[in-house]
Amino acid sequence: MDPTARNAYQSVFAPGLFQGQVVVVTGGGSGIGRCTAHELAHLGAHVVLVGRKPEKLLAVAEEITADGGRVSCQVCDIRSEEGVVALVQQIVAAQGRIDALVNNAGGQFMSRLESISAKGWEAVLNTNLTGGFLMARECYRQWMAQHGGSVVNIVADMWGSMPGMGHSGAARAGMVSLTETAALEWAHSGVRVNAVAPGYVASSGMDNYPPEAGDMLRAMPGTVPLGRFGNEAEVSAAITFLLSPAANFISGTTLRVDGARPQVRMGWPQRPPGATAAAHPAVRPFGGFHRAQVPQVFAPSHTPQDRGRMTAVFTSRFNPGSAEATQRRAALQARLHALRALEERAAAASARSLPQFEKRGQLLPRQRVALLLDAGAPWLPLCTLAGYLQDVKDPEKSVPGGGMVAGIGFVSGVRCMVVASDSGIEAGAIQPMGLEKILRVQEIALQNRLPFIHLVESAGANLMRYRVEGFVHGGTLFRNLARLSAAGIPVITVQHGSGTAGGAYMPGLSDVVIMVQGRSRAFLAGPPLLMAATGEIATEEELGGAEMHTAVSGLGEYLAQDDREAIGLARDVVAQLGWNMPRRPSAPGPTLPADDLLSLMSADLRQPVDMREVMARLVDGSELLEFKARYGMATVCAQGHIQGHAVGFISNNGPIDVAGANKATHFIQWMCQLGHPIIYLQNTTGYMVGKDSEQGGMIKHGSKMIQAVTNATVPQITIQCGASFGAGNYGMCGRGYAPRFLFSWPGAKTAVMGGEQAARTMQIVTEAALARKGITPDPAESQAQFDKIVAMFEAQADAFYTSGLLLDDGVIDPRDTRAVLAFCLDTCAEAQARTLRPLSFGVARM
Structure with a gap:
């Protein structure tokens, strides 16, 4: 990155200040978090963006990458303790360290105290206090306790009061106290903890307030002694200073960036602030952020010429603050929580095999996928619920995913279909819906001309649950590999473990095969079957080991020493395809949230x-x-x-x-x-x-x-x-x-049809049939049948x-x-x- 480039961040700090460091920024998809991520990346840090909205994170990641910075994204709801624990584990595994945390994520809604429900109060505290605590705690537990580090918590101008946002004021005050306590308790580990309290700052967060708040927001600079709004770059500079070595003796403090707004006192003779105050060099706005955006609430409206266009900005009549909308939101958030829990169940089930994998010197399947993919690039997981309630009927015990990880992501800059056997679950045995899943993603790869990368380690078919139709239908998997290759679409296999019987045709039908020394196995009949069928005795290495296949049979092209080297070879193979496509420039997002x-x-x-x-x-x-x-x-x-x-x-x-x-x-x-x-x-x-x-x-x-x-x-x-x-x-x-x-x-x-429609239809048909026989329907039986049909339809x-x-x-x-x-x-x-x-x-x- 060239720090002197005109389109680069204009930081007051020295280039390379954070070179080699990993800094986590929560709420990095917009506003102050976005700006801070840009400055830290400009100064050499690898920034890990954390947030709930992947589209925002990816947009910022693309900006930072375009500017020459290093960045990766992690989607997480920081209010979830399990989610935060897993998040920090993933960051440490992927980056090898966490040098600093910027606890920026937050949010609130405008409401008087008497109108705030317990649920609303709890939601704001969870976002602005509990989530920040969980992030700080896990960064400390999993890295900083042994290696030191720095934490900066973003609070707010809550001194005196926060009328209309009492819940947020309480949370922010709690975060200030948490900052002071953590600074004391964690000092012995070489961890500094500070806070930054922005005042009235013109950031995109202002666009989250209802339209009727527009006049109030535009009037805010008139209450600031320095006569203007702060900007995101000025807050970022404060954060960057507290993370820098220049602040190594500062801990437990809150740095306020507010233009002296909290010092305003009733009756103190004060000249009305305005352009004169803001024009002085000492208080002139610092505009270091080259990608700063004006909040919509301050943006000029459309010109008269725009109003004649047929393509019009949609005028929304939806009220997101209504009681009905609030109920809908709560119901859908509950569903989203259930969805994430199901997806995490599969990952957790696989992760329970970590001790065995580490003992064998192997990486877990999801670790392999993470290493294969370009850091910070978009990733679209596919069919994550495959097989849900098809393995067992108990919703609490069903493990979704079909025994494999699949999705579309970027490898060496090339958009690829990536599939990995989840060998952490039942040794990667192919599940019925797992077969359907791989057939579906093969079809997507064929339709969309995506290189097909398969990370294989599978025990093959589960003989205890053998079904002849699964065996016959399974041939389609190998047919599709041949179709992909014949279409001119590269098929690349990394053989991390076994491929037995039909599974041996996975590498056999690939264009390029990478094998791992001492771990890869591919044979039509393993030692037990060979002895049972022919009486011949042979070792696994003689029949299908990596060294034999790369030196004798020619099944493998590349021999790697371990999983990491194998993944690196796969990335090298993809890089040689010459399939990189130019990225489409970003476009303006919707004006509605x-x-x-x-x-x-x-x-x-x-x-x-x-x-x-x-x-x-x-x-x-x-x-x-x-x-x-x-x-x-x-x-x-x-x-x-x-x-x-x-x-x-x-x-x-x-x-x-x-x-x-x-x-x-x-x-x-x-x-x-x-x-x-x-x-x-x-x-x-x-x-x-x-x-x-x-x-x-x-x-x-x-x-x-x-x-x-x-x-x-x-x-x-x-x-x-x-x-x-x-x-x-x-x-x-x-x-x-x-x-x-x-x-x-x-x-x-x-x-x-709807469950009630189906039940009512059957009720009418049944009652008509009974009437023809002169029988009066039993109301209890009729209702029982009705309820049974509704339940059946709703479940499916x-x-x-x-x-x-x-x-x-x-x-x-x-x-x-x-x-x-x-x-x-x-x-x-x-x-x-x-x-x-x-x-x-x-x-x-x-």
């Missing part, structure tokens, strides 16, 4: 939702061009951009009627003519029924829509946001219609259950939807731009 997506959808999917509200929180600038807005209004079609990609949206504000089906058909054909990908946001109870609908030709018009979906010539991506019922699932590009990617929100439901409609069956490619946090869509659109665009060199057959091993 993604956080609202937690509150838009009701758990009761019969409640109406204006899906344009969802679209507006996904597209660049929240700008939409609605197609046929006055026709077939229950079906919403619109155009917009996501990270610069032109896309078409189709969604539902009600059942799909005749007009809506015709409108959607027209729109699909229009998008195909333009070459724009189509994004389906499913929230439909199905096609309209009734006499008028049937006589209006609902069947034939719905069929036209299904024809269009089936034969569309552009990439189609589906997000199941809410209901996906009946033939609406088909017409809105459900799994059966092979969208490029399909993801679900945690509250989505998929079924042939649940997003976690359907994801366990691989009826989607994963369940995602609604707030991550834009980032996921942008990643998938980039993947589709790269596939279209990439030229392959197909062969009549896959690469044959020589």
Whole structure:
């Protein structure tokens, strides 16, 4: 990084000040955290960004990388103790150290004390106090207690009072006390703990307040003696100073960056602050941050010329502060907590094998994947709930994931499909839904022209749970490897452990194979089977060891000494492909907050939702061009951009009627003519029924829509946001219609119809049958049947259950939807731009 470059951070501190250090910055996706991360990276630190919103973290990571800095991202809710423990473990494992922590994550809402619920109070304290405590504690426990370090906690100007934010004031005061206590208790370990208290600072955090707060925010500088807002770079400078060696004798203090605002006293004769005060050189704003952004609340409004454009910034009518929105948010957050717990269950189950792996000198599967991927680059995990409730029916004991880790990420700058056998669980034995998972990701790799990297260590089929159909169907896995290679898509295998019988064909059908000395095994029959079948006695090394295959049989191209070297060789092989593609420049984000997506959808999917509200929180600038807005209004079609990609949206504000089906058909054909990908946001109870609908030709018009979906010539991506019922699932590009990617929100439901509809239908049929026999229905039996059918339908409609069956490619946090869509659109665009060199057959091993 050139510190003198005009587009670089203009820090007052010496270049290289933090060279070789690892600094963790929570809340690094925006505002003060973003600015601080930039300055620390500019000064040589490897910055680990931590936050809940991957799209924000990745955007900042791309900025820092573009500026020449070193950065990585970790998604974590710091309010979760288990999550924080695992987070710090991962950082230490990946980076080898933690020199400093900037505890910046925080958040609050405006409310008078009498209006704050216990839940709201607890949420703010958990974010601003408990989360910071957990981060500091774990950094101390897992690294700093033995190696020293520095912690800077970000608090706020809470001296005197914080009217309208009493919960935040209490949390910040608690953090100041925590800072002083930690400074005392941890001093013997060589750990310094300080705090920075920003006053009125113009950062993006101001955009989180409701619009009615705009006038108050704009009036704030008039109450500051120095006559202006602070900026993010001035806070970052204070943080950087406290982390620097110049502050080595400073601990337990709080440095206030507030323009003397807390010193204002009633009745003290004070000249009104203004431009004159702020103009003096000693108090002039310091503008070191080259990527500083003006908060929207202070940005100029659109010009008159903009107002005549048909592509307009969407005007939201949604109130995220309503009681209904609050209830919806709580319900969805509970689902997200359950989702993360399920995903962590698989990782925890695998991690329990760590002692055995360490004894063998091996890395755990997730460690292998982490080393393979480019640090700080985006990673899209796929099918994380595969097999949920299919291994065992007990939700508390089911371990999702299908016994493997899979996703799309960057290796040596190349977007790749990465699959790793989770040999920490049942020695990597192939599970039924694990087989379906690898077949799905192979199909994604083929469609999107992604190099296929397989980290193999598998015990093969579990003979105790042998099923003949699994054996026969399993041949498709090897067929797909041959298809990928023949299509000109590289297939690279790192053989970390065993590959027996059919598993031996994984390296056999790969273009390049990397083996690990003393660990890799690949044979059609191992010693026990060989003796049983032929009576011959041979060792594993003679039959299929790494040295034999790289020197005698020719099955392996490269021999590594251990897992780390094998991963390094795989990265070298990918680097030689010459498949790097230019990254698309970043585009302006939505003007409406993604956080609202937690509150838009009701758990009761019969409640109406204006899906344009969802679209507006996904597209660049929240700008939409609605197609046929006055026709077939229950079906919403619109155009917009996501990270610069032109896309078409189709969604539902009600059942799909005749007009809506015709409108959607027209729109699909229009998008195909333009070459724009189509994004389906499913929230439909199905096609309209009734006499008028049937006589209006609902069947034939719905069929036209299904024809269009089936034969569309552009990439189609589906997000199941809410209901996906009946033939609406088909017409809105459900799994059966092979969208490029399909993801679900945690509250989505998929079924042939709603549970109550199904139960009522069966109740009517049963009562009619009994009536024909002259039998009066028993009310208790009728209700029992009704309840049983509802329960059956609801259980199978649940997003976690359907994801366990691989009826989607994963369940995602609604707030991550834009980032996921942008990643998938980039993947589709790269596939279209990439030229392959197909062969009549896959690469044959020589």
